[in-house]
Amino acid sequence: MLAIDTDPQGNLTNSFLRDGEKTPGVERLLDPSTDADVHGLIRRTQYPTIDIIPANSAVVRFDLSDQRAWEKADLHRSFVEPVNELRDRYDLIVFDCPPRLSLTSFAALCASDFVIVPLEAADWGAQGIMQVTAAIDYVRSRFNRRLQLLGYLVSRFKRRRAYQQSYLNQLRSHFGASTFDTVIPDLAQFERSVTDAVLLTEHATTSPAARIAREFFDETLRRFRRLGLHATGGIGP
Ligand SMILES: Nc1ncnc2c1ncn2[C@@H]1O[C@H](COP(=O)(O)OP(=O)(O)OP(=O)(O)O)[C@@H](O)[C@H]1O
Ligand SMILES: [Mg+2]
Incomplete structure (x- = not known):
C-alpha cells in the first residue's frame, strides 16, 4: 500500500520516517509553481508492503482555507493525476487527512474512490x-x-x-x-x-x-x- 500523509502535523510520517527523510513531501503536489514527479516523493519504509509520501510543516503554506481561491486555481485537483499514475502500482492508496476541512482534505476527496x-x-x-x-x-x-x-x-x-x-x-x-x-x-x-x-x-x-x-x-x-x-x-x- 501507499500512505499519503496530507496533515502538516505529519503524525503518520513520524511513525515511519526519520527527520532527514521527510522532505520533499506532499507539499510539492500542492505547489502550483512546480510540476512535481510523484514517483520521486515516494519513500520506502521498514515494511516491504508499506510506502509513504510524507508530510511536513511545509504543507501549511499550501494548505489554503479559501475555497473559492483554490477552486479558481484548480488546486483541488492536485492529487488526481498523481494518484492515477500510481493506481496500478498499489493495491491500496490511503490519504491521511488533517482534522480541518481545508484544501488538502478536498484534494484528497477529489482523488479518492472511497472515504x-x-x-x-x-x-x-x-x-x-x-x-x-x-x-x-x-x-x-x-x-x-x-x-x-x-x-x-x-x-x-x-x-x-x-x-x-x-x-x-x-x-x-x-x-x-x-x-x-x-x-x-x-x-x-x-x-x-x-x-x-x-x-x-x-x-x-x-x-x-x-x-x-x-x-x-x-x-x-x-x-x-x-x-x-x-x-x-x-x-x-
Ligand atoms: N483507539 C485509541 N485508543 C487509545 N489511544 C488512541 C486511540 N486512537 C488514537 N489514540 C491516541 O491519540 C493520538 C491521536 O490519534 P490519531 O492520530 O489517530 O488522531 P487524529 O484524530 O488523527 O488526530 P489529529 O486530529 O491530530 O490528526 C495517537 O497518537 C494515540 O496516542
Ligand atoms: Mg490525524
Whole structure:
C-alpha cells in the first residue's frame, strides 16, 4: 500500500520516517509553481508492503482555507493525476487527512474512490460529522462522481461512559449501515503503538488491539466488495 500523509502535523510520517527523510513531501503536489514527479516523493519504509509520501510543516503554506481561491486555481485537483499514475502500482492508496476541512482534505476527496470518516463518540463530534458529510456530497456532485462513503468509524470508544454508548446508538439509528460495525475502543496499546512507532499487527500479533485492527480491515474489505469493487481489480484510495 501507499500512505499519503496530507496533515502538516505529519503524525503518520513520524511513525515511519526519520527527520532527514521527510522532505520533499506532499507539499510539492500542492505547489502550483512546480510540476512535481510523484514517483520521486515516494519513500520506502521498514515494511516491504508499506510506502509513504510524507508530510511536513511545509504543507501549511499550501494548505489554503479559501475555497473559492483554490477552486479558481484548480488546486483541488492536485492529487488526481498523481494518484492515477500510481493506481496500478498499489493495491491500496490511503490519504491521511488533517482534522480541518481545508484544501488538502478536498484534494484528497477529489482523488479518492472511497472515504472513511473517523470520529469520537462525543457530542462535539456531531457538528464535525455534518460538515464532513456535506464536503463529501459537495465533492461528489461537483468533481468526483466515483467517491463513495465507506462509512463512519467510531474510535477511542469508552464503553463505560454511558453518553458514549448512547451517542453510538444515535449514530447507528441515524446513519444505519453507513456506520462501521467495528468500533475501535480506547486502548493504551494503540497509544503505545504510535509512541513506539511499531505496527501492532506485527509486534503485538495476538493483542486485543491487533485483533480489532484486523477486524476493521476485514470489514473495510467487505465494504469495498459491497460497494462494487471486485477483488481482482485494483483497490483505489
Ligand atoms: N483507539 C485509541 N485508543 C487509545 N489511544 C488512541 C486511540 N486512537 C488514537 N489514540 C491516541 O491519540 C493520538 C491521536 O490519534 P490519531 O492520530 O489517530 O488522531 P487524529 O484524530 O488523527 O488526530 P489529529 O486530529 O491530530 O490528526 C495517537 O497518537 C494515540 O496516542
Ligand atoms: Mg490525524
